[in-house]
Amino acid sequence: MSISSGLIAIFLFFSIDPRIIEITLRSLFVSGSAALIAALWGVPIATIIAMKNFHGKFFIKTIFNSLIGIPTVALGFLLFLAFSRESGPLGFLRLLYTPTAVIIGEAILITPIIVSWAISAIEAVDPEIANLAKTLGASESQASFAVLKEALEGIFLAGIASFNRAIGELGIAQFVGGFIYGQTELLTTGIWIELQLNNIGASIALMMILLTTVFTINLALNTIKRMRGRE
Amino acid sequence: MQTWTKLFIIAVAATVLIIAGSYAYFQSLIGTRLLVSTTTSLYETGLLNATKQAFEVKYPINMAFIAVGTGQAILQAQGGSVDTLLVHSPSQEAQFLAGGDGICRKIIAYNFFTIVGPPSDPAHINGSSVTTALQKIVDYGRNHTTGRIWVSRGDGSGTHTKEKSLWAKANFNYTQISAEPWYANAGQGMSQTLNMANEFEAYTLADTGTYWKLSKDGTVSLIDYITEAKDLLNVYSVMAVNQTKHPSVNFTNAITFIRYLISDEGQELIENYGKDTYGQSLFHSTVQLLKQNSTLQIVRWIKEYAFIKEDNESYECPPQYRDSRYPDLYA
Known part of the structure; x- marks a missing residue:
């Protein structure tokens, strides 16, 4: 599917059903916020791990690497227990079955992706840059920023990849968002809800939008990577 | 490390802001x-x-x-x-x-609940009472080694509870028959269970509401053989x-x-x-x-x-x- 036909498909579905627009926008908002939050706390963590030499560095990197593969069902279920109104430790927040809970869950899910990718990106930067900055009189943190600037592209890719993971996952969206028609319905859970209601057309539309979003993002990701390779 | 501390504070503040903002929204x-x-x-x-x-x-x-x-x-x-x-x-x-x-x-x-099944009615339950129909389905399942002939909700739902009570009324041990090879546990909602029965060409217990909807929508070709009996209320x-x-x-x-x-x-x-x-x-x-x-x-x-x-x-x-x-x- 080319991007343009994908865009036409999106446009068509948009113009047909305001509910589909609503679900799509909600899904983009939820995954976008999750990616933003994960980047906000993930990039500083990655910078410190990558720039510092300390005992157990390899161990911590391995942990983040393994957490990339955490099954969403497991994470979703743990969060469901944590957010349960009466029995969960975070139940007092009353977040269960809201999009906010999904944002938090997906941010946790994709943090290891951002951290691991960002560490690789930062470590790939020539270590001489930090040394050079320091000999030019930069402080430790200024030197870190100089390196971070070089690694920015890799970090950006990490953000996009994690957005992709967030928008396509079902486990967390299902456990803490629930299948609530019109409220926590996302692209992934919406496919299931509409199928249950026998609205197969709506299910297919949502699936097409989800696939188009994910493919478009992957295509953009690969294009950027290739352009970078040519430089 | 002054800069890092600041950066962390900003990151935490921004995170809280996004979550609080989306929560409020x-x-x-x-x-x-x-x-x-x-x-x-x-x-x-x-x-x-x-x-x-x-x-x-x-x-x-x-x-x-x-x-x-x-x-x-x-x-x-x-x-x-x-x-x-x-x-x-x-x-x-x-x-x-x-x-x-x-x-x-x-x-x-x-x-009412209804016992629905494939149009060919392989177990010949049409016109039977609930108990007889269940007996015929079990006999058919036990005498034919291939395939599933009964799909159960299997999800602890009201329909599932009803099904268990019907098996008991027909003098079957639910634990025993639900482990037999002709018996399929769907573990899903009513629509998906009906779809599964439709795929397997099997019988199932459904509420008339969902069955009629799927049947009239043309999603399933199952026939309702037994309905409007006291046991099926x-x-x-x-x-x-x-x-x-x-x-x-x-x-x-x-x-x-x-x-x-x-x-x-x-x-x-x-x-x-x-x-x-x-x-x-x-x-x-x-x-x-x-x-x-x-x-x-x-x-x-x-x-x-x-x-x-x-x-x-x-x-x-x-x-x-x-x-x-x-x-x-x-x-």
Whole structure:
């Protein structure tokens, strides 16, 4: 599917059903916020791990690497227990079955992706840059920023990849968002809800939008990577 | 490390801001939300979304449905995670009320369960009684080594509970037969179970509402062979989660919703839902029927099947599970 036909498909579905627009926008908002939050706390963590030499560095990197593969069902279920109104430790927040809970869950899910990718990106930067900055009189943190600037592209890719993971996952969206028609319905859970209601057309539309979003993002990701390779 | 500390503070602040912002944003959209845990059969027919639309026009309350089987709905209510229950399993409801988690039960609708199967009717159940039909299905399953001939909800729902009671009535040991190779446990909602039975060319127990919808929509080609028998009666009730035990529930709105369901408007909506599309009512209203205390057969059946026995009397809702503040519910 080319991007343009994908865009036409999106446009068509948009113009047909305001509910589909609503679900799509909600899904983009939820995954976008999750990616933003994960980047906000993930990039500083990655910078410190990558720039510092300390005992157990390899161990911590391995942990983040393994957490990339955490099954969403497991994470979703743990969060469901944590957010349960009466029995969960975070139940007092009353977040269960809201999009906010999904944002938090997906941010946790994709943090290891951002951290691991960002560490690789930062470590790939020539270590001489930090040394050079320091000999030019930069402080430790200024030197870190100089390196971070070089690694920015890799970090950006990490953000996009994690957005992709967030928008396509079902486990967390299902456990803490629930299948609530019109409220926590996302692209992934919406496919299931509409199928249950026998609205197969709506299910297919949502699936097409989800696939188009994910493919478009992957295509953009690969294009950027290739352009970078040519430089 | 001054810069890093600042950066961390900014990151934490921004995170909190995004979460708080989205929380405020979604809360403003959601407003006062009434969470209703409901049986899949009511939800999947579309009745509840129709009710939601009509209800929200009249009241500034936002309804949200979580469609699960009766068993899971009761679990959610016992954990105080939802405000209202809409279910169809009288025996489980009685236990739920007795546990002190539920209050103000009202019977709001009935229809029938039906045993549906492939058009070829391989076990020849057409025209049989419920018990005979089940026997024929078991015989067929045991004598044919290939394939599944019975699909069960298998999810602890009201329909599943009903199925178990029917097997017991036909003198089968549920634990034993459910492990036999011809028996398939779907573990899914009614629509998906019907789809599965359709794929397997197998029989299943369904509520008429969901079956008619899928059948008229052309999604399944299953035939309803046995219906409208006393053993197949299906009664839907609403209950509020008890605020005394679960202080966080949205109790006042739950009562408003119950009042709406038993009002003339709510009952008409239930009675007329699907009439235009499917040519027949998917659900029948009960409030006037029970109020008139008529000697109709269906009233007797509902009382025998869905009323709760307490001290040699049977009640829609025994007095100790009513709320004295809302006597109008049982007027």
